[in-house]
Amino acid sequence: MWRDGDFRRLWMGQTASQLGEHASLVVLPLFAVLTLNADAGRLGVLRAVGQAPILLLSLFVGAWVDRWRARTVMVLTDVGRTLALGATAVAGLLGWLGLPALLVVAFAVGALSVFFDVAYQTSLVRLMKRDQLVRGNSALEGSRSAAQIGGPALGGALVSLLSAPIAAASSALFFALSFLSIRRIRRIESIPERSERPPGVWRRIHEGLRFVVSDTSLRTVCLASAAFQFSFAAMMTVYLLFLPRELHLSGTAVGLALAATGPGALLGSMLAASLPSRFGHGAVLVSAAALGDGVFLCVPALHGSSAVTVPALLVVSFVFGTGGQFVTVTVMAVRQAVTPDGMQGRVAATITFVGMGLTPLGSLLGGFLAEEWGLRASLLVTATGMMLSPVVMALSPLARLGRALPATQDAPPKAAHPEAHEMDLRDTDAAHDAATGTSP
Secondary structure, eight states: OTTOHHHHHHHHHHHHHHHHHHHHHHHHHHIIIIITOOOHHHHHHHHHHHHHHHHHHHHHHHHHHTTSOHHHHHHHHHHHHHHHHHHHHHHHHHTOOOHHHHHHHHHHHHHHHHHHHHHHHHHHHHHSOGGGHHHHHHHHHHHHHHHHHHHHHHHHHHHHHTOHHHHHHHHHHHHHHHHHHHTTOOSOOOOOOOOSSOOOHHHHHHHHHHHHHHSHHHHHHHHHHHHHHHHHHHHHHHHHHHHHHTSOOOHHHHHHHHHTHHHHHHHHHHHHTTHHHHHOHHHHHHHHHHHHHHGGGGGGGOOSOHHHHHHHHHHHHHHHHHHHHHHHHHHHHHHHHHSOGGGHHHHHHHHHHHHHHTHHHHHHHHHHHHHHHOHHHHHHHHHHHHTHHHHHHHTSGGGGOOSSOOOOOOOOOOSSOOGGGHHHHHHHHHHHHHHHTOOO
C-alpha cells in the first residue's frame, strides 16, 4: 500500500490538513480570548458557529462532492482555509480583526473542513482496491488520531510562545502543505457520470438518503451511530461534572484522563488493519464496540483518592479510544465497500448528519439528568445508553460479516436521464413523488 505514491500523497495531505484543523480549533478561541478579550458567552457562540456547518451543510456537501473529482475539492478547500487563516493572521497583527470577522472565519473554516472530510473519504475508494480499504482507512484514521492529540497541543503552544496571529498563520501553513501534497496526486479520477439534465441538489440528497435507508448495513450503521452519539453526548456532559465534583480531580488530572483516548485510538487504528481479515468484520466490530462503550460502566463505581482514580480513568479512556477507533475504521471500510462510487459523498454525509444530529439533544439530556438524579446515577444511566450501539449492531446482519468486505450494492435509479428516455421516466418520478409525498 505504501508503495503507492498517490496514497502517500493523500496520507500526507490529510495528516497536514487534520493538524491544521485541530490546531485552529484551539487557536481561534484563544485568539478571541487573548486578543479580543471575549467573555465566556461570546466564546461559546464562536465555538457553536465553527461547529454549525456539520449540521447545516453535510447533506448538501455530500451531493456536491459526488459530482466532482475528490482531488479538486480537497485542493480548493485547502486553498480556501489557507487564505482565511492567513488573512486572519494579517488582520490580527495589524489590529483590524474584530469578533464579527472572527465568527465569519470560524464558519468558513468549519464549512471548508466539512467539504474536505467528505472528499477525502470519497477519494480513498477511487485510489485503492477493495481489499486495501481497511488498511487504507487504518492509516488515515491513525494520522487523524495523532492530529487530534498533537493539533490542539501545538496550537496552544504556538499561542503561548509566540502570539495568536502567528499561531493562526502556522495553522494556515499546515493547510498550504496539504495543498502541495494533494495536488501532486497523479491518478486521474473519472468525473462522475452526468446526465444532460442533471437532477437538483435536493433530489440528489433524496437519492443518498434513500440508498442508506434501503441498505441493511448502512441503515444499521446510521442507527448505531445515532444511538452512540446521542448517549455519548449525554454521558460526556455528566462525566465532565463527575470528575471534578464527585472524584475531586484537578483540571490537570481531568485533562490527563481524557488525553489517554488518543494513544488508545492509535492502537485501535493499527488493530483494525489486520484483525477483521483474521476473525471476521462482524465479530470484531461488535466486540470492539461492546468493549469500548461498556468500559464506562465501571466509572460510577470509582471512589477514593486521585492516586487510585486517575490510573483507573486512564485505563478507561485508553480502552474507549481503542475500541472506538477500531469501530470507526471498520465501519468506514464497510460503508465504502457497499457504496457505489457515485454515491460515496452522499452516503458519508448522510451518516455524519444522522449520527451527529442528535448530539445537542443528548447534551441537554445529560444536563437535565445530572440536576434531577445526581451525577453518579446519571453517569450510570447514560453509560448504559451507550450500549445501545453494539446491541443494534449485534442484532443486525452487520454482525455476520465475514473476513471479506461485502459486495457493492446497486445504486438507486437516477433521478434524471438522457433526453431519449426523459418522458417515460418523468412519469415514473411523478408516480414515486406522489406515493412518498416528496417533490422535485
